[in-house]
Amino acid sequence: PATTTPLHLVFHLAKAGWLRWYEQLPATVIRPGKTPIALRVGFDDGSGFDLTEAGTKKSLAVYVVRRPDEVPGIARLGPDPLGDDFTRDVLAGLLAGRRTQIKGVLRDQSIVAGIGNAYSDEILHAAKMSPYALAAGLDDAEIDRLYAALRSTLTDAVAQASGRPPADLKDAKRRGIAVHGRRGEACAVCGDEVRSVFFADNSLEYCPTCQTGGKLLADRRLSRLLK
Known part of the structure; x- marks a missing residue:
């Protein structure tokens, strides 16, 4: 019918x-x-x-x-982070009260959709934020930086991939990546060495100078949000 x-x-x-x-x-x-x-x-x-x-x-x-x-x-997907209705205040609401690591929050598809492991590293590097920072502990200025980094990083990633044949997608993605998968390389922003933290089945990458005040993150926890 x-x-x-x-x-x-x-x-x-x-x-x-x-x-x-x-x-x-x-x-x-x-x-x-x-x-x-x-x-x-x-x-x-x-x-x-x-x-x-x-x-x-x-x-x-x-x-x-x-x-x-x-x-x-x-x-069970969360909101689209590139949607017109995904405002800075929407992000602040998603972070409020979550005493969990911001890296895990960004990767959790039920909180915000589509970011994943690689681009959560990239967003946090652009925001100059430690992946271990607690979501509920971010102040207004940090939320502003995180929101701006999230939107710009994902917008740039979509632009890099648009119209490219499948064989070129991985190379295009890597060209736009600052820290993810670049352990041991020099950070393009400050020149410090990009470091990794390894978990059960993945890893995160970060720049100590840009994100943690020079502190090296201990490779010690298997957070349930980072599995």
Whole structure:
């Protein structure tokens, strides 16, 4: 019937997933388990795309739903940090009362969506803020700096990636990165050595001079917010 709600195909690419678009889908037969292709979608005009996932840890997920918010991962997402309604006061409200590390808050998708590990490092470096700073302890000036750094860092990242073919995305991302993944290199702002803190399955990078007053952060805690 005309009133039927349309279906949505929603997919989460996880860490190693890719979407490859074809103007004309290949005619090759997909053999489950013998190829990195997890799903092939074709359209009436012959175009379509493959969803692929490399590596041994399989986390790619696909849903067919009437509304995107029926997907659990979407339903629990926080606000879009580049949305017009994501103001400085909205950020302040999200931080209020959270006696947890600001790095973990920025990575928590249920608090604010889409930042992740790399860009939380970049935002905190641009804001000249320690990743261990407590969210609830930030004063007005620090929240101002954090908000400005968040918006500018993410806006620049989107601009760097826009229109680039998949093969160029990683290089484009790295060119715009100041500290994440640059352990042992010189900070482009002050020249100090970029340092790392390692956790169970990831790490964070920071500049001691820019962010912690020269103090080296102890590699001692496995915060539940940094897992």
